[in-house]
Amino acid sequence: MLIAADKFKGSLTAVEVAEHVAAGLDRARPGTAVEALPVADGGDGTVAAAVAAGFTRHTREVTGPTGGRVTAAWALRDSTSVVELAEASGLQHLPDGV
16 A cells, blocks of 8 residues: 655654654554555655655755845655745745745
8 A cells, every 4th residue: 555645734744744644544454565655746845755756855055035045955766856936935935934
């Protein structure tokens, strides 16, 4: 069984959701072959999902939404990179998150 889970924003990451669902399935149906794969919709958690799929996490200082410098994560595997816009210009970089 494949568990392809996204985050529960504000409570669990995609990795945590996938792990909890897998644990619940194991309790309900011991021995069931389960593959837990965190996924993302392109927003928060996209880099983490890429890392779970075998990409390597990197960070870089970039210009944030207010013109200041922020550190943002991105992921790389071979010649493919994954950039998560929320890492560089998400609400967490705005005053009061707004």
